[in-house]
Amino acid sequence: MRRAKTIALQRKDGDHTKQYTHLRSYIDELLKANSCSTIKLDIEPCANPNLKTRQFRRIYVCYAALVKGFKLLGRELLGLDVEAECTDSWKWFLDILGDDLDLPHDANFTFISDRQKGLIQAVESVFPRAEHRFCCRHIHENLRQTWRGDLYKGLFYRAASATSVPYFNMAMEEIKKTNLDMFLWLSEIPAARWSRSHFSGRAKSDMLLNNLCESFNKQLVGARDKPIITCLEYIREYLTMRIVIVKKMQATARGPLTPQATKAWDEIQTEESKLTVMMVDEVTYQVKSLRSQCVVNVEDRTCTCRRWDLTAYWLDTWKKVYNHQIRPIPGTDMWAPSKCPTIITPPKHHTQIGRPKKSRKKALGEKKKLAASKKRKMNIEEVQEVFSAGGRLTRLGHEKSCGRCGGYGHNIRTCREPSQP
Known part of the structure; x- marks a missing residue:
């Protein structure tokens, strides 16, 4: 075979x-x-x-x-x-x-x-x-x-x-x-x-x-x-x-910004009602919120919070x-x-012991999300996707969680979370 x-x-x-x-x-x-x-x-x-x-x-x-x-x-x-x-x-x-x-x-x-x-x-x-x-x-x-x-x-x-x-x-x-x-x-x-x-x-x-x-x-x-x-x-x-x-x-895409930037801009506009803006001169403005206060220069496109200095998301540039x-x-x-x-x-090659691993090593947070997703019943399209990707199905619907922290992939004996008093 x-x-x-x-x-x-x-x-x-x-x-x-x-x-x-x-x-x-x-x-x-x-x-x-x-x-x-x-x-x-x-x-x-x-x-x-x-x-x-x-x-x-x-x-x-x-x-x-x-x-x-x-x-x-x-x-x-x-x-x-x-x-x-x-x-x-x-x-x-x-x-x-x-x-x-x-x-x-x-x-x-x-x-x-x-x-x-x-x-x-x-x-x-x-x-x-x-x-x-x-x-x-x-x-x-x-x-x-x-x-x-x-x-x-x-x-x-x-x-x-x-x-x-x-x-x-x-x-x-x-x-x-x-x-x-x-x-x-x-x-x-x-x-x-x-x-x-x-x-x-x-x-x-x-x-x-x-x-x-x-x-x-x-x-x-x-x-x-x-x-x-x-x-x-x-x-x-x-x-x-x-x-x-x-x-x-x-x-x-529509507008001057990329789709992701447009989404972020819409969120900013939602928060706009919570800000107080005071004009200082033609280019300088004071922007005040409940927790902080910033100085904005619209000509230089700078703000004391530095968010403008770190981002740029123009659709025209993305297309180029x-x-x-x-x-x-x-x-x-x-x-x-x-x-x-x-x-x-061919280069020198030393065959390792055991079956070679193709998938990368997942972090504990990723393992928890994967285990949580397995708790629900998968439809036929998702099952076919797993098999086409070279994966396998293991005890679907029978994944047990830790009795101490509620996480997946371990039990109470191996749990690192501190016990509750």
Whole structure:
């Protein structure tokens, strides 16, 4: 049965070893269809230059359509998230990326990541003046190992979402009064890494979570175990479809703002009745609410709360970003043979013990939501979706909750919540 499955997958996705021999031809076809794109093929060092084979090490692909759109966006913000990478690999990647985006060594760029140690060192080495944010979700996952519960979560995110230093100091003071150890733990992480109050504002984004990378990686789970060319084609096709989907959303959008920004603007207008506005001169206004008072300059588009400094959501800019397309390539039988005399061979691979895991490791909060969703009866469409995604159904409707905290995935014996007196 396993042998038959292997043969079927090989016919469907291609041969792992054989695809490396056609990798150079595939690269030539990509560059022919997408001119000005950047593709870097890195091979393992070889002591014998007379060998006709070279071992694959890594590959970098950056489509010109995406680079043009990114530069038109005007936001100097980029999310980074790759598992099991070393500092050397990150430096290699960031050096090429800097050339593609025209970033000098002293660029004031902004990155957001999940606090990978090798990545932190690489960013500091390649872009020493860059602003490097940490994903707040991952900080909270580390924090909740010691301080669990909605109380501590609310205190943390109140400090992270504060847009000005005074508000941040007030939030940190509240944490200090609640739990001194948690305050000291958070104080060891520079506030410029995780709180909006200390963001420079150059990136025009108040993003606290690395959701862009997380959602992108989730879409590429099905390509991880594919042969190299099949994997790269899977990514290219997904990017192409994403551009088409966004264009359809843009066609239905109305007004000067993006749909999400329009929704946020409507919420602001609802709260407008609670504000008191006093004109100072032609460009300066005092805006007062029940809890705070801010000074707004409509000419410079600034406010002492700093919310304007951190956001920008124009529909026209959004359309320009997605105005370029990634061009497809013909089938394998139409590729021209590569003129390079050496042949690429697969990289070194050590087979791990046990069945390889495809799904990423979920946090405890995600497990609770998944368990809660399983308590209700699924309809036939949802069951088919689970099976098509490679999942399985387990004791639907019989998930038991913890008798102490009411959570899922554990019982009273393993519960970390303190017992009620």
